[in-house]
Amino acid sequence: MPRDFVDIFGNPWLAAAAAIAVIMGFLSLNALMLIWMERKVSARMQRRMGPTERGPFGLLQTMFDMIKLLGKELITPTHVSRKLYLSAPVLMFVPIVAICSLFPLSENWVFHKYDIALVLVLAFSSMSILGIFAAGWGSNNKYSLLGAIRSILQNIAYEVPLILAVLAVVLVARSLSLYEIAMEQSPIPYILFQPLAAVIFFIAATAETNRAPFDIPEAESELIGGFHTEYSGMRFGMFFFAEYSNMVIVCALATILFLGGWHGPVLPGVVWFLIKVYALIFIMMWFRWTFPRLRFDQLLKFSWLLLVPLAVANLLVTALVLKLL
């Protein structure tokens, strides 16, 4: 059985602090890396160079950007309702740290032994929408309001197929704990059993993180900045930080549920886990730099009229097949 932080540190408070430190360290390092990766991937796909000035291949570029953002003045416009406006970045970031603590790191390392980690993950992931809505409505500017309304409708619409797809996996694995789901998949990853669920999950996940063809809440060309139009300085950085952390979480969830977490032939578990996560992140970036944006009502129709029925059908078929076996 895996050992968790409480076994190591003894009293739970110390374990929680250590876990948060590890998560924050991983997330911030990861965000820097992902921003750099996004700029390099988009540049290469557009036959451009991407950042090359700071550090080898421009690796330190994001570090310099972060320092610049930290140095910038935090402007709070007067026409803004302060409570909502100031709480938005925090509201967006807290659920992300919470979700991270639920992931099993490798075969024998877990933050904490949960047996229903999946339910918690889905609960927390729907909380980050509150942050976006608080930002949009709090900024009291027409474009942000439109962005906020759009983001709520989109997240509700894509929460349903996400959960249905996850349910299909739970049916196959007969367990709600992420650790056990990952362990079950040692010989064959679930993607072979549930290809349709994997596709639906991945599409719904991209929409959940407001990226690629589903990035209408902050559609630059229509709503200028969408919900984060009025933010500046490190608050704007926080939204960026939250977006990329969301991406990592969703891809980590996808690897655990469908690609068999840390199972892999020769390399150690954690390395396999990171390779799969970054491969999925690369695909997400690939989406963003290839497709135009869906229109708002088409996006909702796509979910309600197509993804949800497909997910339900997939669930029924899985239940039928499991019943017969």
Add this chain to the structure above:
Amino acid sequence: MSTTLLDTLRQRVPELKTEDNTSTPAAGCTATHVCTTADIPAIAEVFKQAGYCLEMLTCLDMRADGGIFRLVYHFSRADVPDRHRFLADVEPGHEPPTAALLFESANWYEREVYDMYGVRFAGHPDMTRILTEEGADYHPLLKDFGVAHPTDEGNGNA
């Protein structure tokens, strides 16, 4: 075809003076007509039935000789290259009738003529300026609108 057009035109507007320009290609139109501003709506109606569009409407500041503004209308056909130019003189202080009720493109053209020359059109749905900033009290394209010749020193650069 255009002969029947000219006949219906002459029925509606008897005292229309027409001058044929097919011989001089530089004029760029098949015929130039001189009429008064009062019969512009009638002319516009004839051309609307015949499938023409109001391609251009502009104004000339002729106050130096004759003390009038001259409106220039161009009606042009969609498929056959056929263009008719109408010159209508506007007596000072008299507002020519609008063609915007028949041709929507006239709406912005007339607003531009008002903006540049100060000639207001009676019956125009939204007679306001279109190019210069709101609240401007000058009409730039008038001949006496003060402007320094480019070779003078004070031509606006610091």
Add this chain to the structure above:
Amino acid sequence: MQSLLDIPRGARSLLKGMGVTIRHFFRKPVTVEYPRKRAPVAKAHRNAIVLIEKDDIGSHNCIACLQCEKICPSACISITGSRPDGIAFKRPDKFDVDFALCSDCGLCLDVCPTDTLGYSEVYDAAGYSRADSKFDLLEAWRDKEGEALGTLRERERKKKEEREAKRKAAEEAKAKAAAKEKAEGKEDDKTGNGTAAS
């Protein structure tokens, strides 16, 4: 939104679109890191105008005729010229161009009678105020002016001598021609005056 038949066709079109971007992902970038490396500029590119050297004089050959100042649509050239002694043409004392106004139309090059205006290599000149964009084109030729005046005076003198020589030659030719005519005139009288004296 679209019938269920569209899903395979739609999915295939999305995947083929992704195929295009991934192919470009592995190709070489086409951009140049501007401040570090510079893309080649076309030879005929109309940069800031400059007085170019006319080889025989060793300096520019501007005769301050003010043609370019008159033709310039944005009035950005201002020249004052004066006639140094011993030379038939004027030489410019001041030749200022305000490149904030210049619209690179090339009309000044067309009208220049002595073709002494050309384009320089400067395309990214920048300044902090409008005054920085006022260039004095004579600055580059200030030191060569004395020597150029020398060659011009010398050329002027040579031309004057040629003119004298030509004039003298013309007079002799006229004198000889007149003498020959008188000689023929006498012969006509001798051979009888059938032909009328021309």
Add this chain to the structure above:
Amino acid sequence: MPELIHVGRDEDRDTYYLNMGPQHPSTHGVLRLRLLLKGEEILEAEPIVGYSHRAHEKMAENRNYIQFLPNTSRIDYLSGMIYNIGYCQAVERILGLEVPERAEYIRIICCELNRISSHLLWYGTLLMDLGGFTPFLYCWDDRENILDILDEVTGSRLTYCYGRFGGVTMDVNDEFLQNTLDFCKRFRERLPEYETLVTENIIFQNRCKDVGVFDQELAQDFALTGPILRAMGHKRDVRRDEPYGIYDKFDFDIPTLNGADTFDRFLIRVEEMHQSLSIVEQAVSRIPDGPVMAPKVPRKIKPPKGEYYFAVESARGHFGMFIVSDGTEIPYRIHLRTPSFANLSSLRSVLRGTMIADTVAILGSIDIVLPEIDR
């Protein structure tokens, strides 16, 4: 806190005004669209223009005919060459000046290259408005080739002042012709790539099909011209209807579709790029030798007294110059009949009932350039 939602014309529904512009990423210049919105649906749209009005027509009344040349390519800087050469052809037709054969061919090549570069910029910005950023940069890559080719001979990249009355300023060497042929070949290979990346993309088709359908009487009402008119089924192109220069020596067809929606306007312009490519290839293969300037050009241009009108087909439609001359060197009046002025005014009736995301698509598909509207 200013009240955000105020009651518009209909008391029972909460409507509000939203200003799209003048500073907005997808208004293709400084345009302000005052939209009366109910939620995301547009009840009323009023384009407000005039932010980049530079009074070209007033400048025309203060300069002689030659000095107005640099202005012409700054009216619509995307088809600067077409406007510049058009102005030269207008004055040549008034003066009855003959242009040598080689200059005519060079003019055709440069104008059609300019049309392709304008369409490429339109293609990129339309895609960027719809959210696809990558095609925008592919178009920039191709457009850069055209700008470099034209830079070799005209000296500038965007605002050309290459035409003079009676011909062009600089002759074209074989290297230029070879570069043009190379570009045409490379661009023909790239077009299928655009096809798979954009035209066949299901998301793009859904964003453009049946969006912003122009109904038929708009063509006559708003005097629409250019690709918008051809997307409504009218086979109208100034190069074919009122031939100028030597366009009648080339065989190219005028693409027309009758869907009149954003997707058809898109297909029309892509097809026009193909046609322009074939014109350029024909011109490069048949260009004769000879001078590029007319032998006898009057020093002072003094057109005889009278009113003249000359039109050319720019990338956006019918661009006409109404020149009134009083016999002196300074034109009495030059009125510039620009296509986007009429095309944009049609937005007032097209945008009713659409959504904000559609406004961006329709505005992109009309391909307007604001300085050309404001002059």
